[in-house]
Amino acid sequence: MRKFVDLHLAPKLKDENQVRQLIVRAIELDYRRIGISAPPGTNKRYIRKLREDADLNVDLVSRVDITCTTPKSLLKALRQVRRRFEVVAVTCLTKSVARQAAKDHRVDLVNFPYTDLKRRFFDKAEAELASGSYCALELDMNPLLTLPANRLVPLLRTLRQEVRIAEKFDVKIVLSSGVNDVSLMRHPYDYVSLARLFDLDKESALDSLSEIPNSIIERNRRKLSPDYVAPGVFVVRRGGDG
Numbered sequence: 001m002r003k004f005v006d007l008h009l010a011p012k013l014k015d016e017n018q019v020r021q022l023i024v025r026a027i028e029l030d031y032r033r034i035g036i037s038a039p040p041g042t043n044k045r046y047i048r049k050l051r052e053d054a055d056l057n058v059d060l061v062s063r064v065d066i067t068c069t070t071p072k073s074l075l076k077a078l079r080q081v082r083r084r085f086e087v088v089a090v091t092c093l094t095k096s097v098a099r100q101a102a103k104d105h106r107v108d109l110v111n112f113p114y115t116d117l118k119r120r121f122f123d124k125a126e127a128e129l130a131s132g133s134y135c136a137l138e139l140d141m142n143p144l145l146t147l148p149a150n151r152l153v154p155l156l157r158t159l160r161q162e163v164r165i166a167e168k169f170d171v172k173i174v175l176s177s178g179v180n181d182v183s184l185m186r187h188p189y190d191y192v193s194l195a196r197l198f199d200l201d202k203e204s205a206l207d208s209l210s211e212i213p214n215s216i217i218e219r220n221r222r223k224l225s226p227d228y229v230a231p232g233v234f235v236v237r238r239g240g241d242g
Contacts, residue, residue, distance in 0.1 A: 002188075002206060002209075002210040002211075003032045003033065003210055003214055004030055004031045004032060004033075004188040004209050004210050005031065005032070005033040005034070005035075005061075005209060005210060005213035005214055005217070006026055006031045006033075006034045006035065006176055006177050006209075007033075007034070007035035007061065007063060007087060007089075007109070007138070007174060007176045007213050007216075008035055008037055008063070008089075008138065008140060008176030008177055008178045008179075009022050009023075009026065009034055009035065009036055009037060009177065009179065009180070010037040010065075010178060010179065010180045011036070011037075011180050012180065013036075013038060013042065013046065018180070019036070019050070021182050022034075022179075022180070022182060022185070023036075023050075023056055023058060023060075025182045025185050026058065026185065027056075027057060027058050029185060029186070029187045029188070030187060030188065031058065031188070032058060032059060033058065033059040033060075033061055033213070033214065033217065034058055034059075034060060034061065035061040035062075035063035035087055035176075035213075036050070036060060036061070036062065036063060037063050037064075037065050037089075038062070038063065038064055038065070038085070039064070039065065040064055040066060040077055040080060040081050042064070047060055047062040061086050061087055061217055062084075062085045062086045062087070063085060063086065063087040063088075063089060064081045064084070064085040064087070064088055064089070065089050065090075065091060065111075066078070066081065066088065066089070066090045066091070067090075067091045067093065068090070068093075068097050069093055069094050069097065070094070070096065070097065071096050071097060071099075071100040074090065074097050074100050074101060074104075075100070075104075078104060078106045078107070082106045083224065086217060086220050086221060086224065087108050087109065087216060087217065087220065088106060088107055088108050088109070089107075089108065089109040089110075089111055089138060090107050090109070090110055090111065091111050091112070091113070092110055092111070092112055092119075092121055093113065093119060094119075094121075095121045098110065098112075098121040098122070098126055099121075099125070099126065099129060101135065102126050102127075102129035102130040102133065102135050103129040103130075103132065103133050103135075104133060104135070105133050105134070107133070107135050108135065108136060108216050108220065109135070109136050109137075109138040109174060109216075110122070110126075110130065110135055110136075110137060110138065111138045111140065114140070114143040114147070114155055117154055117155065117158050120158055120162070122137060122162045122165065122166070123165065124165055124168075124169070127165045127166060127168070127169035127171050128169055130169070130171045131169045131170050131171050134172075135171075136171065136172040136173065136174045136212060136216065137162065137166050137171055137172070137173050137174070138173075138174045138175075138176055139159065139162075139173060139174070139175055139176070139198075139208075140176055140177065140178030141175060141176065141177055141178065141186070141191050141194055141195075142177055142178040142179045142184055143155060143178075144156075144194050144197065145184055145186070145194075146184070156197050156198050159197075159198035160198045160199045162198075163198055163199055163200050164199070167204075172208075172212045173200065173204070173208045173212070174208055174212055174213050174216070175191050175195060175200075175205060175208040175209050176213075177191075188206075188209045188210075191205065191209060192205040192206060192209070195208075
């Protein structure tokens with residue numbers, strides 16, 4: 001049985017009612033893990049507070065979204081956030097940032113604007129870098145529900161091309177909602193159906209909503225464990241003082 005994940009809920013963190021509504025609705029829609037998007041300066045105690053709410057029967061994942069325009073500013077941000085959040089996503093506004101994010105092992109997800117298709121820099125060079133760093137391409141489904149037809153058609157054409165490139169270079173794809181409005185939330189199988197519009201087959205779409213995001217979460221939680229030493233090296237037993 002699949003454990004569905006929505007790694008990109010984007011509420012206004014100060015609006016506790018909105019946050020609560022999104023989480024409750026995600027549970028109703030059969031998501032077992034959800035990522036709450038936060039800017040880099042967010043106090044990590046916020047997610048801890050949400051997790052302590054006994055009524056929330058869901059695994060909350062701390063996610064940070066970084067938006068930079070230069071590789072230098074991205075590297076600085078990554079040094080500040082990697083040990084504080086379980087999932088690190090980068091919104092790529094320039095090609096140089098996209099290239100740096102794709103090859104950096106500290107980045108889990110690259111995301112591209114859908115309002116300006118010229119800024120979607122996921123090409124063969126980007127995919128080749130991402131394939132070597134285990135960075136995944138995140139596709140938000142929200143635009144497919146909100147864009148008018150004259151803007152949706154070009155986006156779907158671009159998404160088809162990105163999916164083909166990702167599959168060719170074995171870059172993982174993660175489907176997320178990207179929503180901040182309860183009315184726009186959909187069941188995982190609705191997203192599977194929508195994914196057919198950009199040529200992502202059913203099994204691949206299901207993996208993008210379950211197996212792939214779950215593997216990212218598990219990998220990073222192992223790395224954030226106090227027992228983590230280096231890739232593939234963990235403390236099995238700690239000696240006593242004597």
